[in-house]
Every structure is written in structure tokens, then in C-alpha cells.
Amino acid sequence: xxxxxxxxxxxxxxxxxxxxxxxxNKGLATVKLKPGNTVAVPQLWQLIHSKGYxxxxxxxxxxxxxxxxxxxxxxxVSGTKDTLxxxxxxxxxxxxNEASKKLGQTxxxxxxMTPRKELNAAAPLQINxxx
Amino acid sequence: MRKKLLLVACAFMIVALPGRAELLQVDLSIFxxx
Numbered sequence: 001x002x003x004x005x006x007x008x009x010x011x012x013x014x015x016x017x018x019x020x021x022x023x024x025n026k027g028l029a030t031v032k033l034k035p036g037n038t039v040a041v042p043q044l045w046q047l048i049h050s051k052g053y054x055x056x057x058x059x060x061x062x063x064x065x066x067x068x069x070x071x072x073x074x075x076x077v078s079g080t081k082d083t084l085x086x087x088x089x090x091x092x093x094x095x096x097n098e099a100s101k102k103l104g105q106t107x108x109x110x111x112x113m114t115p116r117k118e119l120n121a122a123a124p125l126q127i128n129x130x131x
Numbered sequence: 132m133r134k135k136l137l138l139v140a141c142a143f144m145i146v147a148l149p150g151r152a153e154l155l156q157v158d159l160s161i162f163x164x165x
Contacts, residue, residue, distance in 0.1 A: 007161065016153075029159040037153050048161055056160035063155060077153060108155065 006051055014039060014047065040082055045119040055115050060125060063108045066099055073100050075109055075125065086111075087124040095127045107131060 004022040007029055011020040016037025021030040029048070033039055045055040062084065064075040073096070075084040088096035089111065099107070110129040 027161050029161055031157045031159065033154045033156065035153065039154050039157075041154070041157060044157060044159060048159060054162040056162050058160065059158035061155040061157075063153060 007048065007053065010047055010051055011044070014044070041113050042115070042120045042122070045115045049119055055119070058113045058115070059110070060113050061108060061110045062125070063106065065106050066103050068100075068103050075107075085122065085124040087126045089126040089128040092128045095130050098130050099127055102130075 004024050008020050008022045011017055011022075011029060011031055016034050016039045018032045018034045020032075022028075023030075031044065041058060041060060045058070048055045062075065062077060064077040064084070067074050067076050067083075069083070073086040075086055076082075077084060086096065086099060086109070095111075099109070108131040109125065109127055110131070111125045111127045113123045113125050116123055
């Protein structure tokens with residue numbers, strides 16, 4: 001059994017996961033999720049860690065409602081009761097500015113989340129594209 | 132009467148449910164893979 005297979009099998013067991021594609025060359029696992037899933041990114045990071053690997057920067061595509069909570073832009077991910085803090089991407093600050101003008105709207109945000117030392121700790125999502 | 136109550140309850144549940152929102156795709160970079 002290859003190492004990639006171990007990760008592949010573990011990710012596929014997560015409720016709400018539709019498909020998993022693990023690339024050995026790229027060191028990348030692409031996880032597609034089913035509609036209505038309640039998966040959170042830190043949950044996947046912990047799972048990867050439990051299999052002996054270190055999760056790194058994670059490209060995320062997520063749908064939710066934009067909100068301003070105590071002056072900070074957030075994405076309410078109602079499927080998970082999760083609220084993702086949003087942060088500007090230094091390479092594309094325009095996406096963050098655009099998001100701040102769409103409060104209350106449901107959008108698809110693409111961005112990057114970087115795990116913290118405590119893998120279950122919430123990490124901000126750096127927006128680089130808004131749909 | 133019971134049917135009406137059921138309909139009202141269903142309508143309330145639909146309104147109370149949050150809009151669909153969730154993770155769509157995640158690309159995890161993994162260090163230490165061989």
C-alpha cells in the first residue's frame with residue numbers, strides 16, 4: 001500500500017467527500033465535496049497529520065454569505081455553522097475590497113488557508129478570487 | 132386542521148433553514164509524501 005493510497009482512503013472516509021485525487025509528484029490532494037457537506041478545512045488538516053504528513057497552504061473554494069462582524073469581513077458557511085475570517089491577499093487586494101462591498105450576498109470565494117501550529121485552530125482565508 | 136398545521140410547520144422549517152453554503156473544493160498541499 002502506497003503512502004498516497006493511505007491519504008486517499010482516509011480522505012474518502014470523511015462524510016461529505018465526493019472525490020479525492022492524490023498526486024505524488026505535486027504533493028497535492030484535491031478533495032471535491034458534496035453539496036450540503038459539513039466538512040471544515042482544519043478537520044482535513046488534522047486527518048492528514050494523523051497519517052504522518054504535514055499539511056501546508058491549502059487552496060479553498062467555498063460558498064457562503066458575506067458578513068461584517070465587529071468590523072471584520074467574514075464568510076458565514078452555514079452548512080458547517082462555521083465562520084471563516086477573510087483576509088486580503090497581498091497579490092490581489094482588489095478581491096477583498098470587492099467582497100467588502102457585497103455584504104449579505106451569497107458568493108463563492110476562492111483563496112488560500114495556511115494551517116497554524118494548532119491544526120484545529122481557525123485560520124483566515126486569503127481571498128484571491130470572488131464569484 | 133392537522134394538514135394545515137403540518138404545512139405551516141414545513142414552511143417555517145424552510146424559512147428557518149440557512150441557505151446552502153459549504154466547501155466546494157480543497158487542494159491540500161502535503162509535505163512528506165513519497
